Amino acid sequence: MNIGTASAHTGVSAKMIRYYEEIGLVPKPLRRDSGYRDYGEADVHRLRFIHRARELGFSIERIRDLLRLWNDRRRPSREVKKVAQEHIADLEAQIARMHGLLATLKHLANSCEGNSRPHCPILEGLSRG
Amino acid sequence: MNIGTASAHTGVSAKMIRYYEEIGLVPKPLRRDSGYRDYGEADVHRLRFIHRARELGFSIERIRDLLRLWNDRRRPSREVKKVAQEHIADLEAQIARMHGLLATLKHLANSCEGNSRPHCPILEGLSRG
DNA sequence: CTTGACCTTCCCATGATGGGAAGGTTTATA
DNA sequence: TATAAACCTTCCCATCATGGGAAGGTCAAG
Structure with a gap:
């Protein structure tokens, strides 16, 4: 075909x-x-x-x-399992890292009133860290 | 400088x-x-x-x-908050997607004996799905 | 003065997935 | 049989963010 x-x-x-x-x-x-x-x-x-x-x-x-x-x-099936487990470990590490980012981001976003006023803890957090 | x-x-x-x-x-x-x-x-x-x-x-x-x-x-701080929240949503979607992958991968890996024998449900899962 | 560190621009690579150009081939329909 | 659309080919480029390295110029300390 x-x-x-x-x-x-x-x-x-x-x-x-x-x-x-x-x-x-x-x-x-x-x-x-x-x-x-x-x-x-x-x-x-x-x-x-x-x-x-x-x-x-x-x-x-x-x-x-x-x-x-x-x-x-x-x-040997252990070789296949190893490939899969390495991939699993990579995914889990990525998820963990993202959770860390989320925690910081959510904290910043939740501190922000999100209104018409200019004061914003997100920008402050980024400019000072 | x-x-x-x-x-x-x-x-x-x-x-x-x-x-x-x-x-x-x-x-x-x-x-x-x-x-x-x-x-x-x-x-x-x-x-x-x-x-x-x-x-x-x-x-x-x-x-x-x-x-x-x-x-x-x-x-207006709401515009900043919006950018942050979109980013948060993206991260959360990615994490969710990865969790789905992990579920499948772990199921396959756990079904695999991981020994010297050639039979492997991971390969079977990939070749048949 | 010399040498090593620093700087410049330029070109290419990474990983996986495309878009599109230019031109050839196939297939169905009138 | 002719036509047009769909399909196919190779080639070149782009994406996103982060580099490596070449070739050559500049700076600063010994």
């Missing part, structure tokens, strides 16, 4: 499919005489895998690792 | 100070005969403001808005 069809079947845009091919995340597909890319079921299956992994927030590099493990019938 | 000194006094790297000047976030400073930038106290004060706002995760565009409000002695 053509790239547009592969895109429709996988949720990955044609642009991203070409990008993934360029960065070596997916193999180059067969080509028709016209020069059009010709995708098979295995290609589509792989792109779906990538799409789901992206949806879960895995970076391209981590997806590269996951694809390698997926291809390796003998992979 | 020179850019290096301004950088040290504000926590903003020299590179970023030049970038902020280029994108019009800060005005062009005076120059010495040598061509070196010459920063005054007002410049430094502004860069500190920017630095604190970046630390709180405000985007450059939102900082542009905040700087405008900071300069405006007559700004």
